[in-house]
Amino acid sequence: xxxxxxxxxxxxxxxxxxxxxxxxxxxxxxxxxxxxxxxxxxxxxxxxxxxxxxxxxxxxxxxxxxxxxxxxxxxxxxxxxxxxxxxxxxxxxxxxxxxxxxxxxxxxxxxxxxxxxxxxxxxxxxxxxxxxxxxxxxxxxxxxxxxxxxxxxxxxxxxxxxxxxxxxxxxxxxxxxxxxxxxxxxxxxxxxxxxxxxxxxxxxxxxxxxxxxxxxxxxxxxxxxxxxxxxxxxxxxxxxxxxxxxxxxxxxxxxxxxxxxxxxxxxxxxxxxxxxxxxxxxxxxxxxxxxxxxxxxxxxxxxxxxxxxxxxxxxxxxxxxxxxxxxxxxxxxxxxxxxxxxxxxxxxxxxxxxxxxxxxxxxxxxxxxxxxxxxxxxxxxxxxxxxxxxxxxxxxxxxxxxxxxxxxxxxxxxxxxxxxxxxxxxxxxxxxxxxxxxxxxxxxxxxxxxxxxxxxxxxxxxxxxxxxxxxxxxxxxxxxxxxxxxxxxxxxxxxxxxxxxxxxxxxxxxxxxxxxxxxxxxxxxxxxxxxxxxx
Amino acid sequence: xxxxxxxxxxxxxxxxxxxxxxxxxxxxxxxxxxxxxxxxxxxxxxxxxxxxxxxxxxxxxxxxxxxxxxxxxxxxxxxxxxxxxxxxxxxxxxxxxxxxxxxxxxxxxxx
Numbered sequence: 001x002x003x004x005x006x007x008x009x010x011x012x013x014x015x016x017x018x019x020x021x022x023x024x025x026x027x028x029x030x031x032x033x034x035x036x037x038x039x040x041x042x043x044x045x046x047x048x049x050x051x052x053x054x055x056x057x058x059x060x061x062x063x064x065x066x067x068x069x070x071x072x073x074x075x076x077x078x079x080x081x082x083x084x085x086x087x088x089x090x091x092x093x094x095x096x097x098x099x100x101x102x103x104x105x106x107x108x109x110x111x112x113x114x115x116x117x118x119x120x121x122x123x124x125x126x127x128x129x130x131x132x133x134x135x136x137x138x139x140x141x142x143x144x145x146x147x148x149x150x151x152x153x154x155x156x157x158x159x160x161x162x163x164x165x166x167x168x169x170x171x172x173x174x175x176x177x178x179x180x181x182x183x184x185x186x187x188x189x190x191x192x193x194x195x196x197x198x199x200x201x202x203x204x205x206x207x208x209x210x211x212x213x214x215x216x217x218x219x220x221x222x223x224x225x226x227x228x229x230x231x232x233x234x235x236x237x238x239x240x241x242x243x244x245x246x247x248x249x250x251x252x253x254x255x256x257x258x259x260x261x262x263x264x265x266x267x268x269x270x271x272x273x274x275x276x277x278x279x280x281x282x283x284x285x286x287x288x289x290x291x292x293x294x295x296x297x298x299x300x301x302x303x304x305x306x307x308x309x310x311x312x313x314x315x316x317x318x319x320x321x322x323x324x325x326x327x328x329x330x331x332x333x334x335x336x337x338x339x340x341x342x343x344x345x346x347x348x349x350x351x352x353x354x355x356x357x358x359x360x361x362x363x364x365x366x367x368x369x370x371x372x373x374x375x376x377x378x379x380x381x382x383x384x385x386x387x388x389x390x391x392x393x394x395x396x397x398x399x400x401x402x403x404x405x406x407x408x409x410x411x412x413x414x415x416x417x418x419x420x421x422x423x424x425x426x427x428x429x430x431x432x433x434x435x436x437x438x439x440x441x442x443x444x445x446x447x448x449x450x451x452x453x454x455x456x457x458x459x460x461x462x463x464x465x466x467x468x469x470x471x472x473x474x475x476x477x478x479x480x481x482x483x484x485x486x487x488x489x490x491x492x493x494x495x496x497x498x499x500x501x502x503x504x505x506x507x508x509x510x511x512x513x514x515x516x517x518x519x520x521x522x523x524x525x526x527x528x529x530x531x532x533x534x535x
Numbered sequence: 536x537x538x539x540x541x542x543x544x545x546x547x548x549x550x551x552x553x554x555x556x557x558x559x560x561x562x563x564x565x566x567x568x569x570x571x572x573x574x575x576x577x578x579x580x581x582x583x584x585x586x587x588x589x590x591x592x593x594x595x596x597x598x599x600x601x602x603x604x605x606x607x608x609x610x611x612x613x614x615x616x617x618x619x620x621x622x623x624x625x626x627x628x629x630x631x632x633x634x635x636x637x638x639x640x641x642x643x644x645x646x
Contacts, residue, residue, distance in 0.1 A: 219539035
C-alpha cells in the first residue's frame with residue numbers, strides 16, 4: 001500500500017522532472033546549470049540553506065561554487081568523496097544531506113542541503129525524489145556536454161570553411177590590387193585573421209641597398225621588433241627582383257593565452273605568401289610588357305621621323321657620281337646623311353650620328369636637319385655655322401645627348417672641299433694614286449659642351465679619280481654573334497679594294513660585306529654610308 | 536597579445552550601442568563582453584563594426600557568448616555597418632542564425 005502511494009506520487013512528479021530536465025538542459029553554462037539545480041531542490045523540498053561545490057578529478061579540495069558563502073569552514077567536513085553518486089543523511093541542524101555526484105567530464109559536484117523549512121525530516125519519498133533529481137542533473141549535464149561538443153565541432157567546421165573561403169577571397173583580392181601597399185595590407189589582414197595570430201608583419205629586405213629593411217605591420221602601429229622577438233612566431237619568405245619578402249606571424253591566440261602555430265597555420269601562411277609572390281611577379285611582368293609596348297610604339301614614331309628626314313632622292317652633280325644608304329637598326333638610332341644643293345654648283349655633304357636611340361634621337365636629328373637647311377641658306381663659314389649648331393643642340397637636348405657631325409661643302413666646279421668634323425669618325429679621302437687621307441679637323445660633337453671653343457675647319461680638293469667616303473660607326477662596330485666587330489681596318493681595306501666600282505655598287509657591296517660579317521646577329525646600330533667620286 | 540582595439544558605448548533605455556575600432560581578436564572580444572556585462576538589464580545590443588575590418592575566430596567566440604547570453608533572456612544582438620568581408624565571415628560562422636544585421640545604428644535602433 002505504502003509502495004503504491006509512492007509510485008502514484010512519483011508518477012505525479014514525472015512532469016516536474018521533465019520540466020527540470022528541460023530547464024537544466026537550456027543552461028548556458030555549468031554554473032548556471034548548478035544554480036538552476038539548486039533552485040529545483042529548494043522548490044521541491046522547501047529548503048533555505050543549500051550549497052554547491054565542485055572539484056576536478058585529481059583535486060583534493062572542493063571549491064564553493066554557490067553564490068552564498070558557507071557560514072563557517074566546518075561545513076566542508078560534511079562533503080565526502082565517492083566514485084559513484086552518493087547521498088549521506090545527517091541528523092545535524094546545519095546540514096541534513098551531503099551529495100557527491102561524479103560527472104561525465106570526470107569532475108565532481110558536491111551539494112550540501114540544510115534542514116527543510118518546516119524542520120521535518122527527509123522522507124523516503126524525498127530521498128527517492130532526490131535520487132531521481134540527481135539522475136536528471138546527470139542526464140542534463142551529459143546533454144549539455146554533448147551540445148557543447150556539437151557546438152565546438154560546428155564552430156571548427158565553420159572555421160575550416162571560413163579558412164577555405166578566406167584563402168580563395170584573399171587570392172582574388174591580392175591578384176586584383178595593383179598598389180603594392182594595398183596588397184600587403186590585405187594579405188596581412190587575411191593571414192592574421194585566418195591563423196588567429198595576434199599580429200603579423202612583412203619584412204622587405206632590399207639586397208642591393210645594403211639589406212635595407214622595410215616593415216608593413218598588422219595591426220597598424222605595432223612595433224616590428226615586438227613581432228620579431230615574440231615567443232611564438234611563424235615565418236614564410238620568397239625572393240623577387242633583388243628583394244626578400246619575409247612574412248612573420250606572432251602569437252597564436254586562444255581564449256586564455258597564446259600558443260604556438262600549427263601545421264595548418266604554416267600551410268595558410270605559405271599559401272598567402274605565394275599569392276602575394278604571384279601577384280608581385282605578374283605585376284612585374286605586366287609592367288615590363290607595358291614598357292616594351294611603349295618602347296615599340298616609340299620606335300615606330302622614331303623610325304617614321306627618321307625616314308621622313310632622310311633624303312629620298314639625291315641631287316645629280318655634273319662630273320661626279322655618288323650614292324648613299326641608311327639602314328636603321330631595330331632600335332632606331334639617330335643616323336643622318338644628306339646632300340643639299342646650295343646653288344651656284346655648291347653642294348653640302350653631311351653625315352651625323354646622335355648619341356642614343358629611339359624617339360629622343362630621332363627628334364634631335366630632326367632639329368639638326370631643320371637647322372642645317374636654315375643656316376646653309378646663308379653663306380656663313382662652316383666653322384661659325386658649326387658653332388651655332390652646337391649652341392642650338394646644346395640648348396635643345398639633355399646632357400647625355402649630342403651629335404657627331406661631318407660636313408663637307410663641295411664646289412663642284414673647282415673640286416674644293418670646305419670641311420668641319422665635329423667629333424665624327426674620321427672621313428676618308430682616297431686619292432687616285434691610292435693615298436688615303438683622313439679628314440678629322442673640327443672639334444667635339446655638337447651639343448656636348450658650350451665653352452665657346454671655336455670649331456676648326458679644313459680645306460681639301462677632290463680631283464678626278466678621287467673618292468670621298470662618309471660613314472657612321474654602325475659599319476666598323478657591326479658585331480657578329482661572337483661579338484667581334486667589323487672593324488675600322490676591314491672597312492678601310494674594303495674602301496681601298498673596291499673604290500674602282502660604281503658608287504651604287506660600292507654601297508651595295510659594302511652592305512653585303514657588313515651583313516656577311518654579322519650573320520644572324522641582330523643589327524645593333526644604324527648603318528649609314530655615302531660615297532662621292534669625281535669622275 | 537597585441538591590439539589596436541578600442542570601443543565606446545551608449546545606452547538607450549535597455550539598448551546598448553557599442554562602437555568598435557580595430558582588430559576583434561581575443562582582447563577585442565573580451566572588451567566587448569566586459570562592456571556588455573556591465574549593463575545587466577540590457578536586452579538589445581547593437582554592435583557597430585564600421586571601424587573594425589578584421590575579426591578572428593577567438594573574437595567570434597566572444598561574440599557568440601554575448602549572443603547566447605542575450606538570447607537566453609529573449610534579447611538580441613544586431614550587427615551594423617558591416618564590412619563585406621566581416622559580413623561574409625559572420626555568415627559562414629553561422630552568427631546570423633542567432634543575431635541580426637542592419638545597415639546603420641539608426642535602423643537597428645528602430646528594428
